[in-house]
Amino acid sequence: xxxxxxxxxxxxxxxxxxxxxxxxxxxxxxxxxxxxxxxxxxxxxxxxxxxxxxxxxxxxxxxxxxxxxxxxxxxxxxxxxxxxxxxxxxxxxxxxxxxxxxxxxxxxxxxxxxxxxxxxxxxxxxxxxxxxxxxxxxxxxxxxxxxxxxxxxxxxxxxxxxxxxxxxxxxxxxxxxxxxxxxxxxxxxxxxxxxxxxxxxxxxxxxxxxxxxxxxxxxxxxxxxxxxxxxxxxxxxxxxxxxxxxxxxxxxxxxxxxxxxxxxxxxxxxxxxxxxxxxxxxxxxxxxxxxxxxxxxxxxxxxxxxxxxxxxxxxxxxxxxxxxxxxxxxxxxxxxxx
Amino acid sequence: xxxxxxxxxxxxxxxxxxxxxxxxxxxxxxxxxxxxxxxxxxxxxxxxxxxxxxxxxxxxxxxxxxxxxxxxxxxxxxxxxxxxxxxxxxxxxxxxxxxxxxxxxxxxxxxxxxxxxxxxxxxxxxxxxxxxxxxxxxxxxxxxxxxxxxxxxxxxxxxxxxxxxxxxxxxxxxxxxxxxxxxxxxxxxxxxxxxxxxxxxxxxxxxxxxxxxxxxxxxxxxxxxxxxxxxxxxxxxxxxxxxxxxxxxxxxxxxxxxxxxxxxxxxxxxxxxxxxxxxxxxxxxxxxxxxxxxxxxxxxxxxxxxxxxxxxxxxxxxxxxxxxxxxxxxxxxxxxxxx
Numbered sequence: 297x298x299x300x301x302x303x304x305x306x307x308x309x310x311x312x313x314x315x316x317x318x319x320x321x322x323x324x325x326x327x328x329x330x331x332x333x334x335x336x337x338x339x340x341x342x343x344x345x346x347x348x349x350x351x352x353x354x355x356x357x358x359x360x361x362x363x364x365x366x367x368x369x370x371x372x373x374x375x376x377x378x379x380x381x382x383x384x385x386x387x388x389x390x391x392x393x394x395x396x397x398x399x400x401x402x403x404x405x406x407x408x409x410x411x412x413x414x415x416x417x418x419x420x421x422x423x424x425x426x427x428x429x430x431x432x433x434x435x436x437x438x439x440x441x442x443x444x445x446x447x448x449x450x451x452x453x454x455x456x457x458x459x460x461x462x463x464x465x466x467x468x469x470x471x472x473x474x475x476x477x478x479x480x481x482x483x484x485x486x487x488x489x490x491x492x493x494x495x496x497x498x499x500x501x502x503x504x505x506x507x508x509x510x511x512x513x514x515x516x517x518x519x520x521x522x523x524x525x526x527x528x529x530x531x532x533x534x535x536x537x538x539x540x541x542x543x544x545x546x547x548x549x550x551x552x553x554x555x556x557x558x559x560x561x562x563x564x565x566x567x568x569x570x571x572x573x574x575x576x577x578x579x580x581x582x583x584x585x586x587x588x589x590x591x592x593x594x595x596x597x598x599x600x601x602x603x604x605x606x607x608x609x610x611x612x613x614x615x616x617x618x619x620x621x622x623x624x625x626x627x628x629x630x631x632x633x634x
Numbered sequence: 635x636x637x638x639x640x641x642x643x644x645x646x647x648x649x650x651x652x653x654x655x656x657x658x659x660x661x662x663x664x665x666x667x668x669x670x671x672x673x674x675x676x677x678x679x680x681x682x683x684x685x686x687x688x689x690x691x692x693x694x695x696x697x698x699x700x701x702x703x704x705x706x707x708x709x710x711x712x713x714x715x716x717x718x719x720x721x722x723x724x725x726x727x728x729x730x731x732x733x734x735x736x737x738x739x740x741x742x743x744x745x746x747x748x749x750x751x752x753x754x755x756x757x758x759x760x761x762x763x764x765x766x767x768x769x770x771x772x773x774x775x776x777x778x779x780x781x782x783x784x785x786x787x788x789x790x791x792x793x794x795x796x797x798x799x800x801x802x803x804x805x806x807x808x809x810x811x812x813x814x815x816x817x818x819x820x821x822x823x824x825x826x827x828x829x830x831x832x833x834x835x836x837x838x839x840x841x842x843x844x845x846x847x848x849x850x851x852x853x854x855x856x857x858x859x860x861x862x863x864x865x866x867x868x869x870x871x872x873x874x875x876x877x878x879x880x881x882x883x884x885x886x887x888x889x890x891x892x893x894x895x896x897x898x899x900x901x902x903x904x905x906x907x908x909x910x911x912x913x914x915x916x917x918x919x920x921x922x923x924x925x926x927x928x929x930x931x932x933x934x935x936x937x938x939x940x941x942x943x944x945x946x947x948x949x950x951x952x953x954x955x956x957x958x959x960x961x962x963x964x965x966x967x968x969x970x971x972x973x
């Protein structure tokens with residue numbers, strides 16, 4: 297069976313290896329340039345003691361070609377699911393070769409287990425090779441901008457692309473086994489993959505673990521460790537209610553003065569509503585008043601130290617869903633009459 | 635023939651219509667919210683005379699999830715090419731139904747003309763509807779960030795998505811005609827679409843028209859009006875020769891931010907005027923007048939915002955021409971092939 301699987305997939309394997317090699321060449325060449333840029337930058341900013349000023353806008357640490365490939369790698373899992381996963385069972389049904397394959401001495405379970413096993417392994421290798429290249433390529437940018445935990449960067453690097461790839465392929469196999477036609481299965485992979493990825497990255501991810509919340513005084517400043525993700529924050533009153541309002545004449549700690557208690561609001565003179573904002577003395581008076589009234593600021597965030605925990609949780613979720621999809625596939629294939 | 639096409643595609647048409655309707659509902663609901671946010675922010679900042687402070691860092695419009703969905707409309711043409719274009723001929727060849735279809739009273743060319751015609755029209759309609767929704771939804775963000783001309787934003791608004799959709803579908807049809815198998819045709823469609831889009835937007839788009847270069851006196855700055863597409867910026871000497879900017883600044887800079895020039899890039903006589911350590915008010919002006927005396931100026935090269943629709947037209951035209959060439963190839967293949 298393993299030999300048969302290899303015979304059936306050797307052309308695809310050769311094409312995939314070529315695509316990977318081209319991808320690796322571009323990323324290696326541009327990645328070395330990026331690393332050299334980064335080292336020059338570090339050397340020169342160390343000499344002039346300006347390394348604190350590095351930021352994405354003013355730092356020439358990019359390469360359009362490598363960057364476009366890194367972004368495109370977000371859809372590499374879907375590509376594998378569409379071209380390899382979806383036809384795996386569906387194409388057998390469409391061409392009726394399932395009648396032949398299932399009438400051999402090898403049981404249907406064995407046939408499916410070997411094919412699915414090798415293809416999922418190949419999907420994991422595909423996702424892992426691409427993720428390893430993109431992670432290495434992004435090294436200088438991660439160090440300079442500290443954004444590896446942000447949405448989209450998190451999704452290109454580390455472990456998760458392996459799980460996305462296995463999931464997309466399992467989705468294609470299951471969709472093909474239940475829809476029994478390749479094109480509808482491909483449509484399901486595209487829609488299901490994008491839907492699941494959006495739902496997890498936009499809806500679930502920030503709730504994997506309870507965010508850390510830090511309270512601090514109305515006049516103070518607090519920044520979470522660099523690279524952490526803010527999930528909320530603002531000014532709260534003594535009862536813990538969040539003061540809201542997005543824009544106003546006079547802003548105190550990001551809140552329009554009209555949302556503050558009257559006792560503190562009356563400390564703000566009419567002149568404070570000009571383009572320069574309230575004076576330092578006015579601010580100090582208002583801060584003192586708010587402090588007395590029990591007001592505090594808070595920030596909720598997912599600290600950067602949880603990066604690998606989050607990678608692990610997200611990988612686990614996708615692998616669990618992939619396992620469920622493969623179970624559905626076995627059920628659909630075994631139940632069906634040959 | 636049109637009736638046959640409708641019968642073959644009515645299920646696909648129903649599913650597509652449902653998906654487009656769901657997308658439209660999401661876009662309209664969140665778009666109305668973003669527009670009202672924008673109007674109240676404008677009203678508040680007008681009252682307090684702080685509209686100059688409005689930027690994407692002080693106000694956030696819309697929702698992250700819908701923002702991602704909007705960016706993903708970049709992939710709509712590719713999906714049309716994969717699911718509608720590639721199987722059009724390839725699936726007939728694979729199942730052998732072309733032998734039946736081509737032995738009817740309808741000629742082969744007419745059969746292909748009607749099928750491809752309706753499909754390309756549908757692709758143009760879907761691309762146009764999605765683009766119209768995205769363009770309307772992005773209105774407040776375009777006003778806030780003035781980035782409608784930037785790569786990535788330009789590609790999902792206006793009329794170019796129609797050109798992309800027609801091109802991707804034509805590419806799928808032709809790849810299917812040549813390869814005669816659906817899956818390879820899908821792979822070629824995907825790779826070809828990404829490659830052609832990348833070549834045009836990385837290499838060609840910036841030079842559709844000769845860019846405008848504006849010079850500004852050193853020490854001040856210049857920002858092109860409204861949503862221009864800024865290509866390069868830098869500094870030139872009196873004869874127009876570019877001045878190289880090293881990454882080591884030694885902390886001495888004329889001007890601010892990206893519009894600043896490091897003192898170490900200036901002629902030696904000006905560097906002498908700067909002395910050591912941070913620039914003081916007096917040495918700053920000494921260096922500034924020295925650099926101005928040497929004729930050093932800053933420049934910004936850009937495509938002005940007024941060319942936005944000209945660029946949309948040129949890019950759409952290119953993709954429609956490519957699509958026409960591909961369809962001509964598909965006709966040649968189908969007409970020549972034995973039934």
